[in-house]
Each structure stands twice: as structure tokens, then as C-alpha cells.
Amino acid sequence: MEDLLLENIAKTVDLTHAEQEKVMSFFEDEHFKKGELLLMEKKDRCKQLYFVYEGCFRLYSTDDDGEEHNIQFAPEDHWIADIYSFWTNELCLFSMTALEDCTVKTISHDKMEQLFSEVPALERYFRILIQNAYIAYLQRVNGFLSLSATDRYAIFCKKYPQLINRMPQYHIASFLGVKPQSLSRIRAAYKH
Amino acid sequence: MEDLLLENIAKTVDLTHAEQEKVMSFFEDEHFKKGELLLMEKKDRCKQLYFVYEGCFRLYSTDDDGEEHNIQFAPEDHWIADIYSFWTNELCLFSMTALEDCTVKTISHDKMEQLFSEVPALERYFRILIQNAYIAYLQRVNGFLSLSATDRYAIFCKKYPQLINRMPQYHIASFLGVKPQSLSRIRAAYKH
DNA sequence: CGAAAATTTGACATGACTCAACTGGAGTGG
DNA sequence: CCACTCCAGTTGAGTCATGTCAAATTTTCG
Numbered sequence: 001m002e003d004l005l006l007e008n009i010a011k012t013v014d015l016t017h018a019e020q021e022k023v024m025s026f027f028e029d030e031h032f033k034k035g036e037l038l039l040m041e042k043k044d045r046c047k048q049l050y051f052v053y054e055g056c057f058r059l060y061s062t063d064d065d066g067e068e069h070n071i072q073f074a075p076e077d078h079w080i081a082d083i084y085s086f087w088t089n090e091l092c093l094f095s096m097t098a099l100e101d102c103t104v105k106t107i108s109h110d111k112m113e114q115l116f117s118e119v120p121a122l123e124r125y126f127r128i129l130i131q132n133a134y135i136a137y138l139q140r141v142n143g144f145l146s147l148s149a150t151d152r153y154a155i156f157c158k159k160y161p162q163l164i165n166r167m168p169q170y171h172i173a174s175f176l177g178v179k180p181q182s183l184s185r186i187r188a189a190y191k192h
Numbered sequence: 193m194e195d196l197l198l199e200n201i202a203k204t205v206d207l208t209h210a211e212q213e214k215v216m217s218f219f220e221d222e223h224f225k226k227g228e229l230l231l232m233e234k235k236d237r238c239k240q241l242y243f244v245y246e247g248c249f250r251l252y253s254t255d256d257d258g259e260e261h262n263i264q265f266a267p268e269d270h271w272i273a274d275i276y277s278f279w280t281n282e283l284c285l286f287s288m289t290a291l292e293d294c295t296v297k298t299i300s301h302d303k304m305e306q307l308f309s310e311v312p313a314l315e316r317y318f319r320i321l322i323q324n325a326y327i328a329y330l331q332r333v334n335g336f337l338s339l340s341a342t343d344r345y346a347i348f349c350k351k352y353p354q355l356i357n358r359m360p361q362y363h364i365a366s367f368l369g370v371k372p373q374s375l376s377r378i379r380a381a382y383k384h
Numbered sequence: 385c386g387a388a389a390a391t392t393t394g395a396c397a398t399g400a401c402t403c404a405a406c407t408g409g410a411g412t413g414g
Numbered sequence: 415c416c417a418c419t420c421c422a423g424t425t426g427a428g429t430c431a432t433g434t435c436a437a438a439t440t441t442t443c444g
Binding site: 168169181 | 421422423424425
Binding site: 061063067069070071072083084087093094120123124126127128130131133134135137138139140141142144145146174177 | 276319326333337
């Protein structure tokens with residue numbers, strides 16, 4: 001099979017060879033440079049879903065003080081988009097940038113609908129995808145309710161080891177909901 | 193139409209009269225008394241989805257100190273379940289109790305699958321349902337990352353006015369991630 | 385009415401934040 | 415190859431929001 005996206009889909013639903021061909025024909029290849037801004041909160045509309053082949057993106061909000069808060073990271077083999085904007089065609093809730101040089105496949109909303117009607121199994125694939133994302137966020141909320149910053153960091157390390165030395169620590173601090181200085185102290189305490 | 197569930201579905205997808213009948217035939221009516229425990233974290237499996245006609249449920253986790261943390265409230269016209277357990281048949285991540293006497297309709301996993309195949313539009317309905325729930329949780333996470341407890345409370349009041357004087361305040365405090373004493377002080381400051 | 389539960393309030397403790405200085409590594413240009 | 419700069423990360427000292435513990439007050443409900 002040999003394609004990251006098809007392999008990802010195959011984990012959830014079975015497609016015939018013909019359907020696989022069909023699916024691939026609906027996607028576009030795109031590349032983004034490290035630091036590139038793809039979506040701007042409250043300015044842009046999210047026109048496509050992104051499936052990451054190489055690199056890593058982040059989705060974040062910016063508060064009144066100009067501070068950025070990381071909502072989601074998407075390394076290779078993950079989907080990312082401003083889902084709200086993508087489905088409603090309203091302005092984005094979040095901004096999105098490339099943390100590294102990235103290679104992706106993208107699909108627009110129209111093509112997506114068309115693809116659903118031609119390959120119905122994909123509607124199921126995306127339902128399950130969102131369902132899993134939803135469950136992950138339930139648990140993330142539970143982390144904010146039940147855990148200290150130290151525990152949240154420990155869980156992050158266990159859950160996303162591939163992200164831990166891949167980006168500046170302040171991005172991980174932001175994801176965890178603490179200041180970089182605090183994460184630095186948490187890590188210092190951790191070691192000894 | 194005159195049925196809460198059918199009206200709720202009609203907001204998202206169109207069903208024929210025959211399909212509506214079909215859908216209703218798949219659900220069971222159930223009642224629960226205030227305080228009843230429906231699901232126990234790490235003990236039970238969630239065998240059904242619940243659609244609330246009357247009353248209100250809460251979904252919560254219990255930490256190592258025995259403290260409960262409210263993940264979700266479900267008043268009338270809302271769905272609730274331990275989605276993770278429901279879909280995977282693993283043990284529940286969360287517990288669930290009735291905050292009031294409740295009237296619901298329920299559907300099991302098997303019936304759900306059967307219903308999807310007989311009324312395909314429902315797969316779409318549930319995808320959109322979960323999608324919206326997912327977006328709500330993205331924003332809730334964003335609240336924990338960006339906002340003070342005071343701001344989170346203000347947003348809660350605006351977003352869920354129907355819940356505000358319907359349950360003990362400590363349940364709302366728990367949902368917001370603060371102690372009841374702190375919420376009390378936040379409210380005191382609010383007034384003046 | 386009386387008991388139990390919920391909420392408020394006070395005094396104090398603590399975890400995380402702020403501001404600021406310092407360290408160390410990566411990259412640049414002379 | 416060194417000096418310089420820039421940026422991430424660390425560390426220290428003081429502050430602030432929220433937690434903790436305990437008592438007082440109010441509300442709920444049998």
C-alpha cells in the first residue's frame with residue numbers, strides 16, 4: 001500500500017483497491033515552510049483539511065494580551081484544520097502555523113462531500129476520527145480539572161514522546177497551560 | 193412532529209415519516225431517580241447512549257483523593273454517555289449520575305449499528321453531533337489555557353443560563369475547575 | 385421546628401506568575 | 415577561529431490567585 005494516508009484509513013475501514021485510487025485522486029499535495037502562517041484566527045476561513053506526511057503544525061489561540069495558547073499539535077500521520085471554520089465556513093476560531101517544513105495532502109469541503117457520496121465508508125472513517133479526537137479532549141479537560149501542572153507534564157511526556165525534543169519548550173508549556181518559566185522549574189524538580 | 197428527539201434530529205438531517213417511525217422504534221424509554229448512579233468509572237461498561245427528555249445528568253471523574261470533577265452536564269434535549277466505553281466496550285473513563293429525576297430514551301450499540309444501516313442519514317447526524325461536541329471541548333480547553341476562573345465563570349453563565357440555579361454551586365465549581373469556596377468568592381466579587 | 389447540606393467568610397499556605405538577571409548554545413561575520 | 419548577537423532556557427525574589435482549614439451563616443427539606 002505504501003501510502004501514509006491510505007494506511008491510516010485502513011486502520012479503521014476497509015477500502016477496495018478502486019476506492020483507494022478514488023480517495024487519493026481527491027487530495028492535493030502541498031508544502032509549507034517552517035514558520036508559515038496557514039490560518040489566522042478571526043480573519044481566515046479554513047478551506048481544507050490537512051493530513052500531515054512530514055513536519056508538524058500547531059493550532060493556537062491568541063488572547064487579549066497577545067499571548068498564544070497551543071490547542072493542538074499535528075505531526076506526521078495526523079489530521080489538522082480549524083474544524084469549526086471548515087464545517088461552518090465561518091471565520092476561524094484558531095490560528096495555525098508550520099513548526100517545521102511540512103508536506104501534506106489536503107482536501108476541500110466540497111470534495112469531501114463528493115468523496116463521502118462516492119466512498120461512503122469514509123463518512124464512517126471521519127466519524128470515528130472525530131470521535132477519537134473528542135475522547136482525547138475529554139481527557140485533556142479532565143487533566144485540567146484533576147491534575148497539577150507537574151502531572152500534566154508527566155502525562156504529556158508519556159503520551160507524546162515524539163514531540164518532546166522537537167520544538168521549543170515554550171510551545172509545550174503553552175499547550176499545558178503554564179508559563180515557560182514554570183515548566184522549566186517543573187523539569188528541574190523532575191530530575192532530582 | 194412533537195417529539196423532542198425527532199425535532200433534535202430534524203435540525204441536522206431530514207428524515208421521511210417512515211424513517212422517523214423506524215428511528216423511534218429502536219429506542220427504549222427509561223426513568224432514573226435523582227441521585228441514581230448509572231455508570232461507575234473503571235467498573236462499568238457503557239451499554240447505551242442516553243437522550244434526555246427531562247431532568248439532568250452529570251458525567252464526572254474521581255481523583256486519587258476522592259474528589260469528583262464534572263466533565264459534562266446533560267439537561268433535556270442533550271445526549272450523554274461514556275462515549276469511550278460505549279464505542280470500545282472497554283471500562284468507563286467516567287462515572288454518571290442523575291442530578292434530578294430523569295426521563296430518557298436509550299439505544300444500545302448493536303441497535304445503533306443496525307439503525308445506521310437502515311437509516312444511513314443518522315450516521316451523518318451522529319457525525320455532526322460529535323463534531324459539535326468536539327468543537328465545544330476545543331473551546332473549553334482554550335478556556336483553561338487562556339482565561340481566569342472569573343472569566344470562565346462569566347462565560348459559563350452566558351452559555352448555560354439554564355443550568356445556573358438548577359444544581360448545587362459546588363457542581364458548577366467542579367465543572368469550572370475551582371473549589372466551591374473560590375467560586376463563592378468569585379460570585380461575591382461579581383455582584384459589587 | 386430541627387437536622388443536614390450548602391454556602392459564605394476569615395486567616396493563612398502554596399503553586400504558579402511576573403519581572404529581571406544570567407547562562408549557554410547556534411549562527412553570523414570579520 | 416574568535417567575537418558578537420540572538421534566543422531559549424534557567425534561576426532568583428517578590429506577588430497574586432487559588433487552595434486549605436475551620437468556623438459561621440443560610441438554605442433546604444423532612
